[in-house]
């Protein structure tokens with residue numbers, strides 16, 4: 001961690017030229033240049049800060065809150081860095097910046113200063129939270145042009161605070177006023193950095209400033225639709241990315257000019273991790289709402305680590321109740337808080353708790369949060385990961401989510417959240433790999449150079465529709481050198497900006513050519529053809545369900561494949577529900593040896609269908625595909641009951657195998673009401689070359705583990721997992 005963090009460079013080469021609609025699309029989407037402008041050695045504190053807290057103040061806090069409550073809690077929870085509300089929409093210190101509205105009940109106090117002083121006394125690092133998304137009535141009266149506008153040009157009142165206005169992310173509020181605020185805070189308090197909440201605006205703005213700037217950059221009018229294939233929308237996506245980079249650079253330079261190594265960290269990171277490397281990224285995933293599997297916090301960790309590499313990433317969770325409607329002043333149940341935080345910790349997040357309102361209305365969150373952080377602190381050395389040992393990765397295709405049909409551009413400023421098209425296929429394969437207990441990571445389509453992907457043996461491409469010619473070449477080289485691909489659906493059928501190709505970009509690897517795509521199919525089935533490792537476990541199943549979207553393809557050869565199609569037929573009236581053709585030789589999977597590697601291609605959305613139906617036959621196919629492609633033992637295997645999310649890490653002098661118990665009726669939709677211990681499990685671990693095992697402990701149970709060596713692997717008994725057990729292996 002320290003090594004990697006210290007040697008990586010902060011890159012600020014933004015290439016902000018004039019933007020022409022078509023040219024910009026091409027020029028901006030292929031660039032991977034890093035421009036080194038500073039050494040990150042001065043940011044060692046960020047590498048070392050394992051536990052964070054955040055207190056977001058309210059206007060009524062200053063005379064009513066108890067600072068000592070917080071200092072005591074920071075001590076008990078071993079917090080090393082804290083994020084405190086400073087300013088932007090509302091100031092919590094006696095600001096002198098014109099129109100920077102002081103908190104209603106601030107009076108003559110300096111709440112920010114008091115808190116910083118106390119935190120400094122505890123040797124904590126301090127990051128100031130700024131929020132630029134709203135402004136006061138007075139600011140609006142003086143600068144009506146700072147307001148964001150709707151498509152018909154009307155200024156936007158704040159949707160929740162009737163006396164405030166929504167600000168435009170491309171105008172004076174962001175580019176003149178906020179730099180003045182950031183400069184003043186840095187001068188007065190010298191924080192280590194800034195954390196920007198809602199830093200990228202509140203959706204698209206159609207004010208005069210935006211219209212003028214967009215026209216100057218692209219020669220186009222602002223779009224009103226959301227179709228990424230519409231040229232104005234495509235240009236807007238890229239222009240918005242440019243504007244956020246400009247904003248980031250301005251804010252970052254502003255604070256760094258006052259204090260060396262001070263930085264601005266946008267919540268969730270920038271959309272393009274290649275233009276800016278952040279010293280740390282906090283990902284705001286406050287809690288579960290709706291149908292959300294518990295592993296989702298771990299998925300966020302994997303997605304952001306995919307481009308942050310070994311730099312620190314923080315999983316920010318809120319102690320309140322998070323739903324579409326938010327109840328900020330009540331609190332989430334303890335078991336859910338623990339489960340959500342630990343699901344992220346197991347996959348490499350450092351924990352960061354967030355409390356809105358400095359006053360405590362309901363203290364029931366304090367005990368469970370303290371338990372999470374005390375445990376994390378007690379086992380600190382096993383949380384300082386230097387490498388993840390998984391050999392399988394799912395490719396996160398940001399580009400497919402942004403540019404292909406069915407994809408809707410993700411919100412600006414959210415560097416990892418994918419559009420539904422990408423997320424559904426991805427979540428299907430994710431769930432399958434969790435159920436299969438195959439340790440895996442995520443890779444990022446913005447970083448597919450060999451130094452990023454060659455550590456994996458298998459790359460899974462769940463409907464990764466948009467791939468550039470260059471990316472296809474990278475994948476081809478990966479396979480020729482011995483890498484393995486598992487791909488589904490329309491993978492590689494579009495280029496990097498969503499233009500449909502006549503054929504798959506990876507047709508040579510798949511072993512077939514594209515003919516057409518059909519969606520919404522009913523009563524479509526597959527016939528398993530034995531023997532083949534892909535259909536192992538389906539010996540008693542003469543027919544299994546296919547997917548709802550299928551691709552007609554033209555095979556390159558007549559090689560027998562282990563799945564063939566029973567074509568779709570009507571689902572009504574019942575008298576008509578029978579197949580026209582019971583048996584065909586149409587292959588619905590292509591399992592091939594290519595170069596020194598292997599490729600499995602499913603011409604259907606089997607992963608997305610699995611996410612919808614969760615059928616076990618699909619689970620077997622998705623799992624077998626990865627096992628056949630891998631063709632060597634997984635570094636970590638687990639036997640035992642039910643659902644466990646696993647990961648396998650290396651630290652400086654130890655190994656840590658994580659198991660999160662997801663056997664709970666509230667696994668798919670929170671909140672967890674109670675912990676339901678499960679076990680026993682047997683964990684088998686491959687050891688790094690030359691590694692000698694010292695002691696082996698179970699961190700949750702607090703016991704010495706029962707172990708044996710079997711064929712060079714370390715086999716560990718885990719009698720019972722309450723929530724999150726860690727097999728900690730000391731290396732001698």
Ligand SMILES: [Zn+2]
Nearest residue numbers: 168205207210
């Ligand atoms: Zn605007």
